[in-house]
Amino acid sequence: MLEINDLKKTFDNGSPALKGVNLKINKGEFVSILGPSGSGKTTLLRSINGLESISGGEIYFNKKKVDDNSIKDVQKKTGMIFQEFNLVNNLSAINNVLTGLLNSSNKFLSLFYLFEKNQKLKALESLETVGLLEKSYNRADELSGGQRQRVGIARAIIKKPLLLLADEPVASLDPKAANIILLLLKKINKEFGTTIICNLHQFDLAKKYSDRLIGLLDGKIIFDEKSNSINKLDLEQIYN
Ligand SMILES: Nc1ncnc2c1ncn2[C@@H]1O[C@H](COP(=O)(O)OP(=O)(O)OP(=O)(O)O)[C@@H](O)[C@H]1O
Ligand SMILES: [Mg+2]
Incomplete structure (x- = not known):
């Protein structure tokens, strides 16, 4: 490939x-x-x-x-995962995952974190894959390092x-x-x-x-x- x-x-x-x-x-x-x-x-x-x-x-x-x-x-x-996780601390896990769907063409929407229902479902699905469904609405800075990296992985895989x-x-x-x-x-x-x-x-x-x-x-x-x-x-x- x-x-x-x-x-x-x-x-x-x-x-x-x-x-x-x-x-x-x-x-x-x-x-x-x-x-x-x-x-x-x-x-x-x-x-x-x-x-x-x-x-x-x-x-x-x-x-x-x-x-x-x-x-x-x-x-x-392609999805990318980083050493320092690169999460937005004051955003919930699910909103961090949703940023994985953004590209330059929908930056405007991204300012308000406006996402459609099916996008939110995808984010929850990704969080489930990484075993963090129950932390979906916790802020990133409330999570442990390992959990933060799992959010980073969920963000990277949301686009499959x-x-x-x-x-x-x-x-x-x-x-x-x-x-x-x-x-x-x-x-x-x-x-x-x-x-x-x-x-x-x-x-x-x-x-x-x-x-x-x-x-x-x-x-x-x-x-x-x-x-x-x-x-x-x-x-x-x-x-x-
Ligand atoms: N933006 C940059 N400008 C100039 N030189 C750079 C830049 N990024 C990396 N380098 C240089 O390129 C070489 C390779 O760096 P790279 O970051 O790819 O190494 P690495 O194997 O990832 O190291 P580490 O294990 O420390 O992360 C190094 O000599 C580094 O100084
Ligand atoms: Mg390096």
Whole structure:
């Protein structure tokens, strides 16, 4: 579903973040990207859905080249999950989830959080999927970190995306909450066939929940292996 050819990204200040990344990801795969701080993980995810302009190479989403013409469509079919959850604190869980339906064309309505009944039902359905139905009308700042991330996931899946991009979704959570979040991503992956690309720092979690592990170092892929065939040498390459 995703093909990335020789992807390069150099920021305006001259710092090269991606130096020719080649990657193919199949529909329904759960792929984790491992790599030290600054290796380019976030830049790679943001390049896929056009949040970052690219300096070279191509990205194909369902065989269609990602460019100015197709980017809106790619964004419609992609959900994103963040380390810091990015919720609006003084809004209820359900209204946070509903913001996942917004795009620039209905910004006006978004100012008033006016949503149709069927949109609200969709939001409740998403909250049910993440096991938070009973917190739907709690303000985001009344929730625990793990619950906040579940709202973040509900927001990302309300559009039923084909692809979920998760940028260190458990970095701010304790190990128990982290496992709950990854288990939930796995459930979404299996139940809806959603393709998942997840940036992670914890090798154990990555191996436990993903089908495939990709090691990124200094803007280049160092290994790309099935989770059950990864070995210590692969890991040492990125963490030593
Ligand atoms: N907006 C930006 N402007 C300039 N340089 C940037 C920008 N964003 C990232 N970089 C640089 O690009 C490189 C890759 O950064 P990136 O954020 O993708 O790394 P990362 O693997 O996600 O790191 P972390 O694990 O700390 O989140 C780094 O050298 C970083 O300094
Ligand atoms: Mg990052």
